[in-house]
Amino acid sequence: MSDITQTNRIFFNDTGMDPKRLQHITDESIGDSDDGELFLEYRQSESITFDDGRVRNASFDTSQGFGIRSIVDEAIGYAHSTELSEAAIARAGQTIRAVRSGNSGSIDDKPLGTNQSLYSDVNPLNIQEFSEKVSILSQIDEYARSSDERVRQVSASISGNWQAIHILRAGGIQVSDIRPMVRLNVSLVVGEGNRQESGSMGTGGRITYDSLFDQSNWQNQVDKALKQALTNLEAVPAPAGEMQVVLGPGWPGVLLHEAVGHGLEGDFNRKKTSAFSGLLGEKVASSGVTVVDDGTIPNRRGSISIDDEGTKSAYNILIEDGILKNYMQDRMNARLMGVEPTGNGRRQSFAHHPMPRMTNTYMLNGQSEPEECIRSVSKGIYAVNFGGGQVDITNGKFVFSCTEAYTIENGKIGNPVKGATLIGNGPDALTRVKMIGNDTCLDDGVGTCGKDGQSVPVGVGQPTIVLDALTVGGTEL
Numbered sequence: 175m176s177d178i179t180q181t182n183r184i185f186f187n188d189t190g191m192d193p194k195r196l197q198h199i200t201d202e203s204i205g206d207s208d209d210g211e212l213f214l215e216y217r218q219s220e221s222i223t224f225d226d227g228r229v230r231n232a233s234f235d236t237s238q239g240f241g242i243r244s245i246v247d248e249a250i251g252y253a254h255s256t257e258l259s260e261a262a263i264a265r266a267g268q269t270i271r272a273v274r275s276g277n278s279g280s281i282d283d284k285p286l287g288t289n290q291s292l293y294s295d296v297n298p299l300n301i302q303e304f305s306e307k308v309s310i311l312s313q314i315d316e317y318a319r320s321s322d323e324r325v326r327q328v329s330a331s332i333s334g335n336w337q338a339i340h341i342l343r344a345g346g347i348q349v350s351d352i353r354p355m356v357r358l359n360v361s362l363v364v365g366e367g368n369r370q371e372s373g374s375m376g377t378g379g380r381i382t383y384d385s386l387f388d389q390s391n392w393q394n395q396v397d398k399a400l401k402q403a404l405t406n407l408e409a410v411p412a413p414a415g416e417m418q419v420v421l422g423p424g425w426p427g428v429l430l431h432e433a434v435g436h437g438l439e440g441d442f443n444r445k446k447t448s449a450f451s452g453l454l455g456e457k458v459a460s461s462g463v464t465v466v467d468d469g470t471i472p473n474r475r476g477s478i479s480i481d482d483e484g485t486k487s488a489y490n491i492l493i494e495d496g497i498l499k500n501y502m503q504d505r506m507n508a509r510l511m512g513v514e515p516t517g518n519g520r521r522q523s524f525a526h527h528p529m530p531r532m533t534n535t536y537m538l539n540g541q542s543e544p545e546e547c548i549r550s551v552s553k554g555i556y557a558v559n560f561g562g563g564q565v566d567i568t569n570g571k572f573v574f575s576c577t578e579a580y581t582i583e584n585g586k587i588g589n590p591v592k593g594a595t596l597i598g599n600g601p602d603a604l605t606r607v608k609m610i611g612n613d614t615c616l617d618d619g620v621g622t623c624g625k626d627g628q629s630v631p632v633g634v635g636q637p638t639i640v641l642d643a644l645t646v647g648g649t650e651l
Contacts, residue, residue: 210343211243221233572598
């Protein structure tokens with residue numbers, strides 16, 4: 175069944191709303207504005223947590239609603255409701271007209287149409303029975319406990335959602351998308367004597383549960399979580415000071431996402447609050463550094479066939495060979511900056527208005543072998559996994575905690591370390607990239623990005639890279 179067929183059934187056949195009358199309401203509500211849209215959403219979601227041998231939590235939820243937006247210059251009128259009816263949408267349309275006092279004279283063009291479909295429209299929640307899902311989680315628990323006698327606690331969870339959206343614009347423009355999403359997480363606690371350490375891994379994407387439930391897949395996640403936990407069990411206090419840092423491939427790209435990616439979003443740069451404001455065309459990173467935001471990768475967690483304004487997703491080069499080329503844009507900020515939208519207008523749900531957000535953001539390959547990157551460091555830290563972090567968008571300063579890291583001594587990986595934090599400045603760190611590996615990959619599909627109280631799924635990635643000097647906060651006395 176096509177996306178448009180499914181969304182017509184959900185939003186028109188099942189609700190009794192007439193698409194022609196709804197289009198008329200949309201035209202009346204936002205037709206004289208610079209831009210705006212009616213966003214319809216229907217979502218089903220579930221989660222099951224299996225903790226220490228039994229189901230700890232299970233939930234299933236269905237939500238639906240609409241958001242209608244009118245934009246004049248940079249003033250936004252927005253109203254939303256969980257009631258999907260023509261009457262409710264008409265009342266909301268009257269509310270947002272408060273911002274309409276004549277448009278600014280720079281009306282946005284309609285989004286370019288697209289037939290791209292980057293993922294299946296099958297609802298992943300309806301394929302396997304509840305008992306089968308619990309059985310897989312039970313097998314994960316048993317496998318983890320049998321893998322090592324030091325395993326003391328096991329927690330495994332799955333979550334999934336199926337989202338249908340339908341967007342109406344003034345002038346008869348309507349676009350739809352069906353978005354599946356699933357995720358598996360495994361967390362372990364291991365111990366020896368009085369010391370305990372943890373490890374966690376996860377995987378997911380815009381797919382069904384079939385691939386997650388493949389035995390080799392979930393066993394791989396358990397094995398990696400166990401390796402991380404056991405490594406931390408042997409970890410020594412991390413050294414402190416300025417030193418060379420090697421970042422591993424894949425998930426360490428979260429540092430790139432936070433410390434650099436947010437600073438390249440259009441709203442921050444239009445308002446000149448980003449450390450990258452006004453630097454288009456200038457060198458902002460070491461030669462060889464190319465960073466892209468790509469929403470077009472099939473089945474990836476951060477991918478979208480269209481964004482939440484109806485613009486098709488794109489492969490956007492942000493930094494090319496060290497030169498700042500582009501910002502990520504939604505429609506409003508693109509119009510106000512006199513550029514084209516890039517397919518990055520995203521929102522958490524119908525209750526939120528869109529803003530510029532990342533999709534899958536990563537650094538492209540370099541020329542070096544990963545082993546060569548390690549050998550180039552006489553004394554430093556090899557950071558493989560990260561936990562939480564904090565970033566100041568205005569100046570790019572960041573602090574990130576490492577959940578798995580090792581010393582490097584004379585070009586060789588040494589002891590695992592505990593308590594390491596990386597402290598630096600995003601724009602400055604980009605200029606300190608000394609070597610770039612040829613092993614670019616994205617994370618396993620668990621990234622979630624927060625901005626202004628909204629959360630959206632994203633992907634991050636990078637190759638192995640060597641930073642010539644970065645401040646490491648440690649616990650070694």
